Amino acid sequence: MNQSVAKLLRDVMPYLGLVLLVGYFSFSSEFFFNARNFERLATDSATLMLVAFGMTLVILIGEIDLSVSAVVGLLSVVLAQMMVAGLAWPIAMVLVIVLSVAIGTMNGVITVYGQIPSFIVTLGMLAIATGLAFVFTGSVSVAILQYDFLDLFYSDQIFGLPIPLIIVTLAFLTCVGLLNRTRFGRELFAVGANMEAARLSGVPVKQRKVTVFAIMGLLVGVGAVLSAARLGNGAPGSSPTLTLDAIAAVIIGGASLFGGWASVVRTLLGALLIAVLNNGMVLLNVNIDAQYIVKGVIILFAVVLERLASGARS
Amino acid sequence: MTRFTRLALAVSAFSLLTAAPAAAQDACLGTAEALHLSDAQLADVIDRNLTFGFLTNNISDDFSRTLVAGGEAYAEEIGVELIVNNADFDANTQLSQFDALLQRQVDGIFLTAVDASSIGQAVNRANRDGVPVFIVGGAPARGEVIAVMNASSYQGSFDAGAVMMDAIGEANAQVAILGIPFALQTIRDREKGILDAVGAAGGQVISMQSDFSQDRLLELATNVIQANPDLKGIFATWSLAVNAATEAVEQSGRDIVIAGYDSEVPGYVELAGGDTNIVALSGQQASVQGRAAIEGLVQSILGAELCEEIITPNLLVTADNFEDSWSVQYPGAEQPW
Numbered sequence: 148m149n150q151s152v153a154k155l156l157r158d159v160m161p162y163l164g165l166v167l168l169v170g171y172f173s174f175s176s177e178f179f180f181n182a183r184n185f186e187r188l189a190t191d192s193a194t195l196m197l198v199a200f201g202m203t204l205v206i207l208i209g210e211i212d213l214s215v216s217a218v219v220g221l222l223s224v225v226l227a228q229m230m231v232a233g234l235a236w237p238i239a240m241v242l243v244i245v246l247s248v249a250i251g252t253m254n255g256v257i258t259v260y261g262q263i264p265s266f267i268v269t270l271g272m273l274a275i276a277t278g279l280a281f282v283f284t285g286s287v288s289v290a291i292l293q294y295d296f297l298d299l300f301y302s303d304q305i306f307g308l309p310i311p312l313i314i315v316t317l318a319f320l321t322c323v324g325l326l327n328r329t330r331f332g333r334e335l336f337a338v339g340a341n342m343e344a345a346r347l348s349g350v351p352v353k354q355r356k357v358t359v360f361a362i363m364g365l366l367v368g369v370g371a372v373l374s375a376a377r378l379g380n381g382a383p384g385s386s387p388t389l390t391l392d393a394i395a396a397v398i399i400g401g402a403s404l405f406g407g408w409a410s411v412v413r414t415l416l417g418a419l420l421i422a423v424l425n426n427g428m429v430l431l432n433v434n435i436d437a438q439y440i441v442k443g444v445i446i447l448f449a450v451v452l453e454r455l456a457s458g459a460r461s
Numbered sequence: 462m463t464r465f466t467r468l469a470l471a472v473s474a475f476s477l478l479t480a481a482p483a484a485a486q487d488a489c490l491g492t493a494e495a496l497h498l499s500d501a502q503l504a505d506v507i508d509r510n511l512t513f514g515f516l517t518n519n520i521s522d523d524f525s526r527t528l529v530a531g532g533e534a535y536a537e538e539i540g541v542e543l544i545v546n547n548a549d550f551d552a553n554t555q556l557s558q559f560d561a562l563l564q565r566q567v568d569g570i571f572l573t574a575v576d577a578s579s580i581g582q583a584v585n586r587a588n589r590d591g592v593p594v595f596i597v598g599g600a601p602a603r604g605e606v607i608a609v610m611n612a613s614s615y616q617g618s619f620d621a622g623a624v625m626m627d628a629i630g631e632a633n634a635q636v637a638i639l640g641i642p643f644a645l646q647t648i649r650d651r652e653k654g655i656l657d658a659v660g661a662a663g664g665q666v667i668s669m670q671s672d673f674s675q676d677r678l679l680e681l682a683t684n685v686i687q688a689n690p691d692l693k694g695i696f697a698t699w700s701l702a703v704n705a706a707t708e709a710v711e712q713s714g715r716d717i718v719i720a721g722y723d724s725e726v727p728g729y730v731e732l733a734g735g736d737t738n739i740v741a742l743s744g745q746q747a748s749v750q751g752r753a754a755i756e757g758l759v760q761s762i763l764g765a766e767l768c769e770e771i772i773t774p775n776l777l778v779t780a781d782n783f784e785d786s787w788s789v790q791y792p793g794a795e796q797p798w
Binding site for chain 2: 176178179184187191192194281286287290292294297301302377378379380382383384385387388389422425426432435438
């Protein structure tokens with residue numbers, strides 16, 4: 148395939164793929180195209196989207212975070228246990244988000260100052276967080292019985308919009324603004340494209356990288372709160388596929404796994420594509436084994452296009 | 462009102478108060494057999510064009526596959542459309558699938574929950590939509606299900622464990638448990654069953670390991686065997702752990718007795734082969750449960766009341782009865798040995 152065609156396809160694919168999928172499911176199932184389904188889609192995929200936004204920044208600077216699923220499980224457990232211990236949910240929520248930022252910062256500090264690949268560091272954090280969640284709970288999930296918390300972050304609405312959707316929208320606008328409208332964002336692109344050149348240009352590379360991991364922690368923390376409210380409990384290992392889905396959303400959005408190029412807007416499309424695909428396949432009663440194949444083909448297609456387009460870029 | 466009349470009224474009232482719950486309990490359907498549909502009910506079902514959702518927590522073990530196959534076969538037999546989905550041990554995925562089924566306006570949902578306490582929010586919504594939910598493993602923290610279906614986890618585990626301890630035949634025998642890190646009451650019951658069986662026989666549990674994958678379980682079992690030269694028995698609390706324990710013991714060449722919960726094809730093949738360390742497997746009747754899932758939902762839609770818990774009995778499969786057990790557990794299926 149011609150490289151410029153591949154680049155064009157890669158640029159257009161998230162939009163085209165989403166439009167085609169929505170069109171196909173709308174015509175194939177009477178249950179797909181309606182406000183209630185879209186509301187549930189947005190609520191159900193809120194955690195994925197938040198984590199995917201964070202992953203976009205991490206991948207943009209040429210790093211990766213494999214600890215997300217386990218950290219979300221650990222945070223949800225800590226949140227639930229604090230509530231069970233009688234702590235008011237707003238305080239518990241803030242503490243959990245602070246803890247998450249601390250974990251993200253720790254990932255960043257060890258990666259940057261220890262000069263250890265983030266792949267290894269976050270793999271270690273994954274194991275630690277998984278183990279801690281199981282130790283804290285004895286492998287049994289902790290039910291959250293503060294129903295005002297559950298309702299607020301799952302079923303309540305403001306101006307007719309589910310609260311998780313509002314949170315995702317705010318996070319999305321902030322990330323887009325940060326990347327495209329600030330010096331900080333431009334510096335991240337520079338760090339991802341050529342770290343040494345960025346450093347020589349005066350970009351504080353190490354600080355920027357640590358900051359990105361801290362932002363990832365913030366988004367993971369908020370995602371964990373939404374996940375706990377959705378599940379109604381804190382459960383170790385409740386989201387085992389979250390990390391891979393988030394990476395898939397970023398890749399479907401056309402980001403380069405080697406850093407230097409990524410887009411939060413396209414990541415949003417990638418995450419929506421995954422959510423719509425999962426939802427539509429259930430509505431159409433697609434065979435459960437075939438569902439794996441469909442998802443795998445789409446991700447592979449996106450990666451191949453990205454590789455071809457990378458050639459075009461270089 | 463005379464004293465006698467007041468006494469008679471009081472006695473009658475007391476009798477009514479005490480009899481009512483018992484009568485209600487009697488009236489509810491509490492076993493897989495009791496859920497069977499009559500001819501009149503079957504005729505009614507065909508007219509209703511029912512669609513059910515069938516959510517499994519995974520599809521990688523024989524139990525889940527047999528459960529789904531049992532449900533699918535019976536649904537097809539009675540003209541019910543079945544939408545099957547697998548959550549791959551992901552509670553978030555299962556919740557999304559549950560939501561999609563509500564959106565699809567199914568008439569009922571059966572699920573083997575990844576985590577029963579995670580599904581409460583969705584069950585709450587199903588209640589509001591009037592969609593009956595039938596669940597395996599445990600009731601959710603929020604929302605009402607029509608019933609919880611359980612195999613006799615504790616007893617099945619205890620019975621198989623007792624056979625294992627009997628086969629070891631030593632006081633203070635060292636035993637390891639290989640399980641699954643799963644937040645379900647049924648899993649905790651299995652663990653309690655084997656712990657009690659080992660305790661009753663004067664043995665000691667020296668290691669409890671767990672994982673979701675057979676590869677990792679094999680690695681864990683191999684390490685446990687390596688680290689404990691006096692290990693006499695391994696109890697596996699689910700199907701893939703049975704397979705892993707069998708493989709690890711074979712590789713070690715040691716004489717370690719194996720028992721477990723879940724009797725599936727590999728276990729039967731081992732028992733049929735004769736030269737095996739497996740002494741007992743507690744078998745859930747997955748096919749029966751799959752059919753009962755469909756029947757339970759239909760019964761609920763037709764207005765019957767299901768008991769809070771529906772117990773399906775386990776089989777204790779050994780080298781002496783594996784052929785008979787196979788025909789009960791997998792009715793109509795060809796023997797794999």
